[in-house]
Amino acid sequence: MLCSKTRYFCASFASGSFLRNFSCTSAKPQANSENGRSLVGRDFISLKHFRADDIKQFLWTAKDLKTRMKDNGEIFQPLKGKTAALIFQKRSTRTRMSTELGMAKLGGHAAFMGPEDVHLGASQESFCSKLFSLFNIFARVLSGMADIVLARVYGQDFLDELANEASIPVISGLSDLLHPLQILADFMTLQEHFGYLRGLKIAWIGDGNNILHSLMYGCAKLGVDLNVATPAGYEPDPNITEDALKIAGKTGANFLMGSDPVQAVYRADAIVTDTWVSMGQEEEKKKRIKDFAGYQINRKMLKEAGGNWVFLHCLPRKQEEVTDDIFYSEESLVWQEAENRMWTVMAVMLHLLQPYTPINPMPKFVRG
Template sequence: PISLVGRDFLTLRDFSKAEIQQLLWTSLCLKDRIKNKKESFRPLIGKSVSMIFQKRSTRTRLSTESGMVLLGGHAAFLGPSDVHLGVNETIRDSARVLSRMTDIILARVYAHSDVEELADEASVPVISGLSDKFHPLQCLADFVTLQEHYGYLYGLKIAYVGDGNNILHSLMYGCAKLGIDLSIATPAGYEPDPDVTQELIRMYKQKKTQFCMTSDPLEAVYRADVIVTDTWVSMGQEEEKTKRLKDFAGYQIDRNMLKEANANWTFLHCLPRKQEEVTDDIFNDKNSLVWQEAENRKWTVMAVMLHVLQDYSPLLPKPKF
């Protein structure tokens, strides 16, 4: 049995293949029990999560709040103007106080080092709700969505076309751990961080699966099953918008680009979406799984919150991932 009790969830880099699969399996099981079978399952009665948000959010906030309530617990949302954190109280002092009042801290921050500092000082598990470097909760939701759609993950080919950002960094570790082929197309100057890339090259060398990086979207999408993109202008980069729109010319996902993909292609986008990175045509296509993906943010964060507080054995048979 796999125990994740007491663990922080800041990046998939820290988790083994078996541990990630456990989280996916539990997510699918919670969805089955609570959504499909209408079961009332409240293992977290009396527990609470404090949610520090230094940036806006629709999905991460709602999935955590509504998911914690479904599991029987309570969620306290602390927006940028609600808490002293980083303004007139240090991260370390805030971490100590929140640890004494709540059982989990979930934080959406700018610098990844902020969430690391929180985790270092907190005595309760810290879950990242996105940092400049990673967005691991999103990656879990993406994998659950693909597992539901294809019935397996190992051997799929994902093409990521767009900015080398937090979404991509998490996808890179997730794919390497689960044996998913990954090809990446970014414009020059927008590649993923070199520390992640170097490590990925090492991780993929030990496996049969493939990893490739290019600046040509058509090359990346060639024979891909899954096409993934994200905004070209992440939160905090608003003033770079004009330059970025220019630099990303030719990277919009459209029907022509998808001619290179496998016939069974699907499309993922973490949302919020802007039109420049994907045409309406593809975004609204029946092979676009974006709404299912958004919903799965809920079942996956529930699995993470449950597992960092207590062990859980899913009732569903283990899927073939």
């Protein structure tokens, strides 16, 4: 029989009213405070919960690991004997491969569980019907078996409560609201290409989705300028927009929010977009493609972009989102961006499990 908290949570979840403030007694100390210095034991759920220095540390370590292991051919296995449990309600080749291969490179082992393995269906209704078992089995039992959990799900509330119940670190592999790992990969890619982050102007063209939400938090935290153009009705979450703008006001990041893609790409250094039809939105495909008319990334749109602009897309890509001559061009960094998904999740797992100081110099974050 479900407890009253669980019944209330499920009813609100199924009706579309997410309980942002729902909480239970945590099985571990809540380390998501920005006042904490150590990253060990933290949950990686949102960039909002991390200081600029924390984000820089993740990026520094990702570059350090890439240099040591890929460029220098070093075998480095600090996580030997450690295990990661991967819970996937939403499928993803890149997230699964980057995490499994990354954990293996660090000497650990990852165990993958899809919806059929954890008895968690793809629908929200199925999710709610199994919520009680999920909290008890996944959060509590896995806390005794694994050292870390990465979950890729539909509802952000599930990640929040999983982190609240588990006594081991929980990493977001994506939710419908946020995708913080993708932004670390994007920042690492831009830092490798330009040599810095603060001083760049990033333009987001497309849907006001989970990737944009995390990009807004990341840019605000690091003081990176961001221009956003989304069609009417597809704007980012107003609460996240308000949060990000408050943070940007403190760090000096300039945000331009609107619907004109040509204005957004003006003098931009990086042009970023994503799929217009995400998983779970297949029934909206025809309407979305119609609503996003004029938002395809093409040469004409980018006439007034910065002189050395680059293009990013988290994949998979559809041709209506960006033309072939840009997607496969020298300006496109999508393959480097995809590879960096592995190095950044490796950095996150390493820091959440044990202290680590990179041996290579810290990369620059500010131009000049």
